[in-house]
Amino acid sequence: MRILFVAAEAAPVAKAGGMGDVVGALPKVLRQMGHDVRIFMPYYGFLPDKMEIPKKPVWSGTAMFQNFKIFESKLPRTDVPVYLFGHPSFMPRRIYYGEDEDWRFTLFANAASEFAWNYWRPDVIHCHDWHAGMIPVWMHETEDIKTVFTIHNLAYQGPWRWRLEQMTWCPWYMQGHNTMAAAVQFADMVTTVSPTYAEQIKTPEYGEQLEGLLSYISGKLVGILNGIDQGLFDPERDRQIPQNFTADTLENRRENKIALQEELGLEVNSKAFLLGMVTRLVEQKGLDLVIQMLDRFISYTDGQVVVLGTGDRYYETELWHIASRHPGRVAVYLLHNDTLARRIYAGTDAFLMPSRFEPCGISQMIAMRYGSIPIVRRTGGLVDTVQHHVPSENEGTGYCFDRYEPLDLYTCMIRAWEGFQYKDQWRSLQQRAMRQDFAWDHSAREYEKIYRRIKGLPESDDEPQAEADEAAATSEHPTPDAATPDATAEAAAKEKVA
Ligand SMILES: Nc1ncnc2c1ncn2[C@@H]1O[C@H](COP(=O)(O)OP(=O)(O)O[C@H]2O[C@H](CO)[C@@H](O)[C@H](O)[C@H]2O)[C@@H](O)[C@H]1O
Numbered sequence: 403m404r405i406l407f408v409a410a411e412a413a414p415v416a417k418a419g420g421m422g423d424v425v426g427a428l429p430k431v432l433r434q435m436g437h438d439v440r441i442f443m444p445y446y447g448f449l450p451d452k453m454e455i456p457k458k459p460v461w462s463g464t465a466m467f468q469n470f471k472i473f474e475s476k477l478p479r480t481d482v483p484v485y486l487f488g489h490p491s492f493m494p495r496r497i498y499y500g501e502d503e504d505w506r507f508t509l510f511a512n513a514a515s516e517f518a519w520n521y522w523r524p525d526v527i528h529c530h531d532w533h534a535g536m537i538p539v540w541m542h543e544t545e546d547i548k549t550v551f552t553i554h555n556l557a558y559q560g561p562w563r564w565r566l567e568q569m570t571w572c573p574w575y576m577q578g579h580n581t582m583a584a585a586v587q588f589a590d591m592v593t594t595v596s597p598t599y600a601e602q603i604k605t606p607e608y609g610e611q612l613e614g615l616l617s618y619i620s621g622k623l624v625g626i627l628n629g630i631d632q633g634l635f636d637p638e639r640d641r642q643i644p645q646n647f648t649a650d651t652l653e654n655r656r657e658n659k660i661a662l663q664e665e666l667g668l669e670v671n672s673k674a675f676l677l678g679m680v681t682r683l684v685e686q687k688g689l690d691l692v693i694q695m696l697d698r699f700i701s702y703t704d705g706q707v708v709v710l711g712t713g714d715r716y717y718e719t720e721l722w723h724i725a726s727r728h729p730g731r732v733a734v735y736l737l738h739n740d741t742l743a744r745r746i747y748a749g750t751d752a753f754l755m756p757s758r759f760e761p762c763g764i765s766q767m768i769a770m771r772y773g774s775i776p777i778v779r780r781t782g783g784l785v786d787t788v789q790h791h792v793p794s795e796n797e798g799t800g801y802c803f804d805r806y807e808p809l810d811l812y813t814c815m816i817r818a819w820e821g822f823q824y825k826d827q828w829r830s831l832q833q834r835a836m837r838q839d840f841a842w843d844h845s846a847r848e849y850e851k852i853y854r855r856i857k858g859l860p861e862s863d864d865e866p867q868a869e870a871d872e873a874a875a876t877s878e879h880p881t882p883d884a885a886t887p888d889a890t891a892e893a894a895a896k897e898k899v900a
Pocket residue numbers: 418419420421422423424554555595628680681682710711712737738739740743760761762763764765766768783
C-alpha cells in the first residue's frame with residue numbers, strides 16, 4: 403500500500419516532542435512490512451545541517467497563491483523517502499511558534515494535498531495533529547485517497563473556521579469550528595496514541611471541548627499505543643552515553659550517574675537518589691505540582707533533581723528559581739538537547755512524569771528502557787505503559803499516583819525514594835522495567851489493519867485472496883506508476899507472511 407505521512411516533525415531531523423519520535427519510527431516499521439511509506443514535512447531552515455538535501459527540487463506547485471518547491475531526500479540512516487515542502491515561511495530556524503503559525507501550516511497542508519493529487523498519489527494519507535488537519539476535508543471528494551488522522555495532542559486545535567475561511571478554501575460541505583474538529587469529522591479513521599486516552603477524550607475532563615464530537619464519531623476512533631524505536635534507544639549500543647549497560651550489567655550504570663552529576667554541577671554522590679525530567683515545559687506535564695513540592699522533597703531527602711526542557715516562560719522562571727535555591731541539588735537546563743536527554747535517561751535513578759493529561763508519553767518508555775524508574779500520574783498512556791510497583795509481590799515497573807494533587811505526587815516520590823534504599827528490590831524493579839517490550843511492531847500491525855479497513859481490503863493477507871483482489875480492483879490508481887510499486891510492496895508483504 404502507498405502511504406503518505408504528513409507531519410510537522412520527524413525525528414531525528416526535526417523533533418520538538420513525542421510526535422517527532424512517532425513519525426520518525428513508524429514509517430520504518432511499516433516499510434519493513436512491505437508498504438511504500440513516505441513522509442511529507444516542512445523544509446525548515448535548520449534541516450541542511452541535519453540531512454543531505456539535493457539542491458534541485460523534484461516538483462513545484464502552487465497553493466494559496468504561493469509557489470512552493472518539493473525536495474526529495476531520505477530520513478537519515480533509513481530507506482524512508484522524505485519530501486520537503488520548501489517555502490520561505492519555513493526558512494526560520496524553528497519548528498513552532500511565531501505569528502504566522504496558523505497560516506504557514508495551513509499552507510503546508512494545502513501543499514501536501516496538491517502533492518498527493520498531482521505528484522505522488524498515495525492510497526492513504528496519514529495526517530498527524532492539526533498541522534495536517536485540513537487534508538481530510540480536502541480529500542473528502544477524492545474517492546481513491548483515504549485519510550487517517552492521529553491526535554497526538556488535543557490541546558492544540560489549529561485555526562478557527564473564520565480564520566480558515568480568510569486564508570484558504572473551505573469547501574461548502576465543511577463542518578467543524580476549527581481545524582482539528584474538521585479533521586475529526588472528515589478523516590476516514592481517527593486514532594489517538596493509547597487506548598486509555600481514546601476513552602478519556604470522550605469526557606469533558608479530557609475532551610478539550612471536542613468530547614461531544616469525539617463521542618459521536620467513536621465508531622471510527624481507536625487508541626493505538628505508541629512504541630519507541632528500540633534500535634535508536636538502546637543502552638547497550640548508545641554512543642552518546644558514557645557507559646553502555648544492559649539489564650544484566652546494571653552495575654555499569656553507576657558511571658553514567660557520576661558523569662551526569664559532574665556534567666550538571668550536582669554533588670557527586672552515587673548514593674543520592676537522582677530524579678530526572680525531560681519535557682516540554684507546558685501545563686500538560688504537571689509542572690505546577692512539581693514546583694509546589696520540590697523544595698520540600700529536597701529538604702526532606704538526599705534527593706537530587708535535573709530538569710531538561712523548554713516551553714512556557716512561567717515554568718522556566720519558577721524552575722530556575724528553585725535551582726538557584728538548591729545549588730548542587732537541583733539542576734535546570736532550559737534547552738532542547740537530544741544528547742543530554744539520553745544521558746539523563748541513562749544516569750538518573752527515577753524519571754518524573756506527573757502529567758495532568760498524557761495521550762501516550764514516549765519519555766517514560768525511554769526512561770524504562772534505560773533503567774530509570776518512572777514516577778507517573780495514572781492518566782492516559784501512562785496507565786497503559788507503567789504498572790505500579792508492589793514490592794511484596796515483586797511486580798510492577800514504576801510508581802504511580804492518581805489524584806492531581808501536590809501531596810499525592812510528594813507521597814509517591816517519597817515512596818520511590820524509600821524503595822531506592824532497598825538495593826536488591828530496586829535492581830529487580832529496574833530489570834523488569836528494562837525488559838518491557840515497547841517495539842513498534844505490534845502497533846504497526848494495528849495501523850496496517852486500519853489502512854486496510856478504510857481501503858476496503860481484508861484485515862490480513864490470511865483472508866481469502868479473491869476478496870482482496872476484488873477490493874483492489876474497485877479502488878482507482880490514476881497515476882501511471884501507482885500499480886507497480888504498490889503491487890510489489892503487497893507481494894513482498896505476502897511473501898514475508900508466507
Ligand atoms: N528539552 C528536550 N531536549 C531533548 N529532548 C526532549 C526535550 N523535551 C522533550 N524531549 C523529548 O521529546 C519526547 C517527548 O515525548 P512525549 O511523548 O513524552 O511527550 P509530548 O508531549 O512531546 O508528545 C505528544 O505526542 C506524543 C506522541 O504521540 C505522545 O506520546 C504524548 O503523550 C503527547 O503529549 C521524548 O523523546 C523526549 O525525550
